[in-house]
Amino acid sequence: MVKPKFMEGPLKGNFASAYAAMDADVDVITAYPITPQTTVVEKLSELVGEEEFTERQHVEYVRMESEHSVGAGLVGASYAGARTFTATAGQGLLYMTEMVHWMTGARLPPVVAIQTRGITGPGWNIWADYGDILSLRDSGIMIQFIASHQEIYDSILQGFNITEHPDVFLPLFPAYGGFVLSHTAKPVKRIPWEEAQKFVRPKTPEWPHVWVDGERPIMSNALIMPQNFYTEFRIKIHEAQMNAIPVIKDTMAEFEKTFGRGYGNGLVVPYKCDDAEVLLLGYGGNALQAEDAVDKAREQGYKAGALRLRTYRPFPKEDLLHYIKKIPYVAVMERALAFGSPTGGAVSTDIMAICQRDPKARNAHIVPFIGGLGGRDVFLDEQIDQIKILYELKEKGEVPDRKYKMWDTFWTGLITGDKKVEVENQEYFGDI
Amino acid sequence: MTEEKKNWELLRMNREKRPKVQNWTSYWDLPYGPVSLPVKGSAGRTGDWRTFRPVVDNEKCIKCYFCYMYCPEGTISVNDETGFVEIDYNYCKGCGVCATNCPKECIDMEKENK
Structure with a gap:
């Protein structure tokens, strides 16, 4: 050997x-x-x-x-x-x-x-x-x-x-x-x-x-x-x-x-969902980072949990509903854009569909977030901000407004012109 | 896993256990995927598509069997007794490859008049 x-x-x-x-x-x-x-x-x-x-x-x-x-x-x-x-x-x-x-x-x-x-x-x-x-x-x-x-x-x-x-x-x-x-x-x-x-x-x-x-x-x-x-x-x-x-x-x-090691039940991976009031749902690397965001947010007093969708097809309907019924304030964070779909995201659309078919989950609030497209970094602050948006929704009963919210979807990391990025862009695209 | 392994052993087929015919009657009979076993005319009577009908003139035929070799559908066979070729008109689509390749030009393509 x-x-x-x-x-x-x-x-x-x-x-x-x-x-x-x-x-x-x-x-x-x-x-x-x-x-x-x-x-x-x-x-x-x-x-x-x-x-x-x-x-x-x-x-x-x-x-x-x-x-x-x-x-x-x-x-x-x-x-x-x-x-x-x-x-x-x-x-x-x-x-x-x-x-x-x-x-x-x-x-x-x-x-x-x-x-x-x-x-x-x-x-x-x-x-x-x-x-x-x-x-x-x-x-x-x-x-x-x-x-x-x-x-x-x-x-x-x-x-x-x-x-x-x-x-x-x-x-x-x-x-x-x-x-x-x-x-x-x-x-x-x-x-x-x-x-x-x-x-x-x-x-x-x-x-x-x-x-x-x-x-x-x-x-x-x-x-x-x-x-x-x-x-x-x-x-x-x-x-x-x-x-x-x-x-x-x-x-x-x-x-x-x-x-001796595993990833949830193979379909979804929950993190601190037992006593959570709001839920960050995502997939891939961003969802792992959401676990850090949950920890940080808990230091600030927000009781958040993270749920990582590991298997998308077949769609783990029962497992997702189990958590959504317990925690009806859900931010769905996606790193892909489904052009022209109801929310702009394939996963959030699917999650809304399964909630609609279950009487106990029908009143859950699903808030779609899309960001990190084409490799743009999604920062911890942005994910903590998602948790804060869910808390605003929980307290006021309606989805709050942000400059980067369009067509009822939050576009995390959208360049809104508030920060200065013009110089970098000039270097990048030259004198168009 | 043990139950599932048993299941697997049952499904694991050796050469003898492969299906000889496939008689599907409902959704629950179906195999995993659509695999067809070779049978005559699995796509129906393709002879119905024919516009021109090949007719062999056996007096001119020299039994070279070019038509038999060239037929893309395998509808030409050789009669063991007489040695002449026979065309299965149920499946011959009338493409005319046989007539084109006949060195004696003894295959005529006649218009079907139904």
Whole structure:
């Protein structure tokens, strides 16, 4: 046995992704680089040849010519029964979109790590913004928002236990903020190979529903007429999403039992919600920072709690309602803009929808906040200000006004002209 | 996990257990995804789409079987007794590839007059 080069210590988020994929014993990795994902596939290309891994596993590392082909490669390898992994972001994910729909339609179980970045439109941006992964909200994939370096490793390791579960068979896309997590280093602990293999699902030579065999050929993607089973197969994907909720919970519970660390119940992560009067609800790195904001606000006398949405698809309806019923003043903080939607945010719209369907949560106050787009920092003060806005709402009974409130949504960090930023802008855009 | 593992073992199929035919009657019968097993005419009687009908003149035919090789739909077969080709008009779409590739030009494309 060769001594591993890295077992624990400071590690970049992207490298944590790469190690997690190797420790989950993947068979095929298809790769094409894109900022800020590049270092994942770079690291993987190193790892597949490192002695620690070559002596016990064979990983097929396939360099592709585009993200569309990366998706197609995953689909092809996965049809054959291989455990597959890749990572992509932003424009790459958009280019892969067609193949993402194929994965869900064919019910294949790859795990794809997403280093979220702003979508280039024009307005070129490569920094953290969940707009890219949320544009695939309705494609049938499972989406998880990751908030810390260790969680990246743990989530990808858990990933295949969820996707390859016989009740599920859908791809999982764990997403974390580009650069915020991908290019920063924090302590990460790898799980030793034998222990990891005891946890990770045993491999199967093929899936129950698709196979590659010349003796008994199959055809996937046959034409289905409207009067035949197209509707039913679409509902099957929805059924799989619903089935995934207990699977994600069980996987997280087992992980916590085995390795002694966990992230809520796998769906939502509460922080000081027991005695809270107002609730900061968010996802990704910002939601982890909200826990600090809660601590600071409590020093000032505001009894706040934080709730981190970890799994967005399937949507953890029951778990969210459990907290919203207890704490009916909720700020939903989002780092993505759903243009033209009722609140401007996909998550806050969903939360309003589940509240409307539950008589006990119907009177909850959901206040949408959107900020941090394209990697702009969301400051602790701004999050404490969100708590104060909720308290004003609680005392006066109506949502207070701010200069940065438009169309009933608060645009956190909006440049309102109150602070001087003109000089910086001149330097940035030149003399337009 | 143990219950679930059992479940998995049941689902894990070996070659013998793969389905031979798929008779779906309702939502609850369906497999994970739409996978079709090879059957004749799974897309219906495609012969109905035909505008021109290939007709082989067996007197000129030299049994080179070019048409049999070129037919994109596999509707041309060889009669084991006579050695001549036969066209399955239920599924022939009338594309005319056979007529174009016939070296003896013994396949005529005749207009369908229904």
